[in-house]
Amino acid sequence: MKPFTTLTGTAAPLLRANVDTDLIIPKQFLKTLVRTGLGRHLFSEIRYDAEGRELPEFILNQPAFRGAEVLLSGPNFGCGSSREHAPWALLDFGIRCVIAPSFAEIFFNNCFANGILPLALPMAAIQQLAEAKGPVTVDLPEQTVSAAGLCFRFELEPARKNTLVQGLDEIARSLACLPAIEAYEANRTQATPWL
Amino acid sequence: MTNGARTLYDKLWEAHLVATRDDGTSLLYIDRHLVHEVTSPQAFEGLRMAGRPLRRPEAILSVVDHNISTQNRTTEIAEETSRLQVAALVENVQAFGVPYIPLLDDRQGIVHVIGPEQGFTLPGATVVCGDSHTSTHGAFGALAFGIGTSEVEHVMATQTLPQRRSKNMRVRFEGTLPPGLGGKDLALRLIGQIGTAGGTGHVIEFAGSAVRDLSMEGRMTLCNMAIEAGARSGLVAPDEITFAYLAGRPMAPAGPLWDQAVASWKTLATDAGAAFDREVVIEVSDLAPQVTWGTSPEAVVAITGCVPDPALAASAAEREAMTLALAYMDLRPGTPMEEVTVDVVFIGSCTNGRIEDLREAAAVARGRKVAAGVRALVVPGSGLVKLQAEAEGLDRIFLEAGFEWRLPGCSMCLGMNDDRLEPGERSASTSNRNFEGRQGRGGRTHLVSPGMAAAAAVTGRFTDVRRLLEAQ
Ligand code: SF4
Numbered sequence A: 001m002k003p004f005t006t007l008t009g010t011a012a013p014l015l016r017a018n019v020d021t022d023l024i025i026p027k028q029f030l031k032t033l034v035r036t037g038l039g040r041h042l043f044s045e046i047r048y049d050a051e052g053r054e055l056p057e058f059i060l061n062q063p064a065f066r067g068a069e070v071l072l073s074g075p076n077f078g079c080g081s082s083r084e085h086a087p088w089a090l091l092d093f094g095i096r097c098v099i100a101p102s103f104a105e106i107f108f109n110n111c112f113a114n115g116i117l118p119l120a121l122p123m124a125a126i127q128q129l130a131e132a133k134g135p136v137t138v139d140l141p142e143q144t145v146s147a148a149g150l151c152f153r154f155e156l157e158p159a160r161k162n163t164l165v166q167g168l169d170e171i172a173r174s175l176a177c178l179p180a181i182e183a184y185e186a187n188r189t190q191a192t193p194w195l
Numbered sequence B: 001m002t003n004g005a006r007t008l009y010d011k012l013w014e015a016h017l018v019a020t021r022d023d024g025t026s027l028l029y030i031d032r033h034l035v036h037e038v039t040s041p042q043a044f045e046g047l048r049m050a051g052r053p054l055r056r057p058e059a060i061l062s063v064v065d066h067n068i069s070t071q072n073r074t075t076e077i078a079e080e081t082s083r084l085q086v087a088a089l090v091e092n093v094q095a096f097g098v099p100y101i102p103l104l105d106d107r108q109g110i111v112h113v114i115g116p117e118q119g120f121t122l123p124g125a126t127v128v129c130g131d132s133h134t135s136t137h138g139a140f141g142a143l144a145f146g147i148g149t150s151e152v153e154h155v156m157a158t159q160t161l162p163q164r165r166s167k168n169m170r171v172r173f174e175g176t177l178p179p180g181l182g183g184k185d186l187a188l189r190l191i192g193q194i195g196t197a198g199g200t201g202h203v204i205e206f207a208g209s210a211v212r213d214l215s216m217e218g219r220m221t222l223c224n225m226a227i228e229a230g231a232r233s234g235l236v237a238p239d240e241i242t243f244a245y246l247a248g249r250p251m252a253p254a255g256p257l258w259d260q261a262v263a264s265w266k267t268l269a270t271d272a273g274a275a276f277d278r279e280v281v282i283e284v285s286d287l288a289p290q291v292t293w294g295t296s297p298e299a300v301v302a303i304t305g306c307v308p309d310p311a312l313a314a315s316a317a318e319r320e321a322m323t324l325a326l327a328y329m330d331l332r333p334g335t336p337m338e339e340v341t342v343d344v345v346f347i348g349s350c351t352n353g354r355i356e357d358l359r360e361a362a363a364v365a366r367g368r369k370v371a372a373g374v375r376a377l378v379v380p381g382s383g384l385v386k387l388q389a390e391a392e393g394l395d396r397i398f399l400e401a402g403f404e405w406r407l408p409g410c411s412m413c414l415g416m417n418d419d420r421l422e423p424g425e426r427s428a429s430t431s432n433r434n435f436e437g438r439q440g441r442g443g444r445t446h447l448v449s450p451g452m453a454a455a456a457a458v459t460g461r462f463t464d465v466r467r468l469l470e471a472q
Helices: A085-093 A105-112 A123-131 A158-166 A170-175 A178-191 B008-015 B041-050 B080-096 B111-117 B132-140 B149-158 B183-194 B216-224 B240-246 B256-265 B316-329 B355-365 B383-391 B394-401 B450-459 B465-470
Strands: A006-009 A011-014 A070-073 A097-100 A117-120 A136-139 A144-147 A150-153 B017-020 B026-029 B032-035 B060-063 B126-129 B143-146 B160-163 B167-174 B202-207 B233-235 B278-283 B290-292 B300-302 B344-347 B375-378 B426-429 B444-447
Touching: A011 A123, A070 A123, A085 A105, A097 A123, A105 A117, A105 A158, A105 B149, A123 A144, A123 A150, A170 B149, A170 B160, A178 B017, A178 B026, B008 B017, B008 B143, B008 B202, B008 B233, B032 B111, B032 B149, B041 B080, B041 B149, B060 B111, B111 B126, B111 B132, B111 B216, B111 B383, B126 B132, B126 B149, B132 B143, B132 B216, B132 B233, B132 B240, B143 B233, B149 B160, B183 B216, B183 B278, B183 B290, B183 B300, B202 B216, B216 B233, B216 B240, B216 B355, B240 B256, B344 B355, B344 B450, B355 B383, B355 B394, B355 B450, B355 B465, B383 B394, B426 B450, B450 B465
Parallel strands: A011 A070, A070 A097, A097 A117, B032 B060, B032 B126, B126 B143, B167 B202, B167 B278, B202 B233, B344 B375, B344 B426, B426 B444
Antiparallel strands: A006 A136, A136 A144, A144 A150, B017 B026, B026 B160, B290 B300, B290 B444
């Protein structure tokens, strides 16, 4: 996984609450066997019309935001299904950081597995970032987000931060606990043999 | 936990703690893993790329459900991408030696229906699946939650997951649920009150007299929708109703092992005096059937109510969200819900595709006809549900009334196969999500119970199912 340290880029505002995973990537694109190539289907139903033409009013279709690397949104971002296709689509489009007041849990977890930073800030701060001119800088080691004349500090659990900053392989870390897993299994066979 | 009293969640958590990793996160042991075709291909591929073996293939049960046709059951699925995804699962389970229920097997069905049906889901177990509605299995007193594909791969490789402990929340439904109402009404009523983020960071234990009285299937419906309240999982303490449901299931323990298991399962209850971080009490004795009006499961009113007015919203943001939802749903504030007409009725899904759900719908459909212009589908949750319904003659009741009787699968719950809403069509659906486009681009979904869905089918509009039941 690609480490995440600092990022400076355009922040696209999609300021609505409850952006769900069906909206991020609709079901017809879940039939893929790989993790890549979903960027062009990101937000498909509000980004294109029924004939597949771009809807000019949609934020990511506007020239200034086509290359956005940060997404600004409302509370409960990523609610709905467990589809990891949602972070895959964001990543494939080029978005590596989503800033919202709150996130749904499975989506939040899925982001860390893919090197995306889901960053929580109060709605008022997000509004200010949306109104700021110029690029936004996210500094994960320092835990700050800044833009023209603005700077906000954000909170993140140290273990989560470490995963992203170092781009760690989660599976390898758990496999380091193999002796404990084997001991647990041996005990479990005795205690609950029906499992 | 100062007094040492523990919640059911505390007990499940502590019983599955394997180790604390170097980063301070807890490693939780996973007993049961359900796998389907949509969220697994990249996980199997990940194992291959890293050259990692699958740690315990026998802890997995796999099935295809999301992509398949409910009209004909051949392995030659017409649509290329769906066919490839189904074929990939078959190939992967063979390569890794994973137990698989074939498409043409009577036991095939939606993952969350077949897990309990086969006795794969057991009290006291941890159950995961690359699907958010895994919370369903919590109805058995199992710690069950949905995971992403990277986590699916993680479980395959390690039989564990790094986890953070959730907070404890208890929802008590007190009183006696009136006739004609069930688990779906409880779920919608709760989400209407606490919102779709109301349970975020929590595991919800459902308790109270109305939950104790609820059948196993009603409890599954309730826990299924815990995720729609934002919760990590739903839980119901196992009791005699749970044991009676599981006894004799193919994968449940039998003989002396059964007695040993039941004795252990009886300890799976929240201790008296255990503290919850949050508690919600809802009196249900005069609850009316619930129906959603918007594009989020928290947009709920009683069938006796009206489409709400954004002008009365508590904040500007809420007003804007309501206005957007009403525009998408093409509804006018103040319209009585009973005046809203439907085009399509969908009875099925992992929320309400079990035998009791079909019985509830059939009781309303019996001797009636689907209203002119309404397309009504009944999709059993599994092949065994279908066979049971046919043995009871429910298929005849539905067919005579003009419903379509389909083959098992996820179907119009999300429309990954060819069952979907056309733009602008309005459905009464027993599924769990009314998001924009969920059942088809431009489709308008209203979530209801199976009885309410059948009532909408025969009257052509949302109708208080209690009136139809009284008339019989
Ligand atoms: S029935 Fe619907 S919610 Fe349930 S597993 Fe299938 S698609 Fe998901």
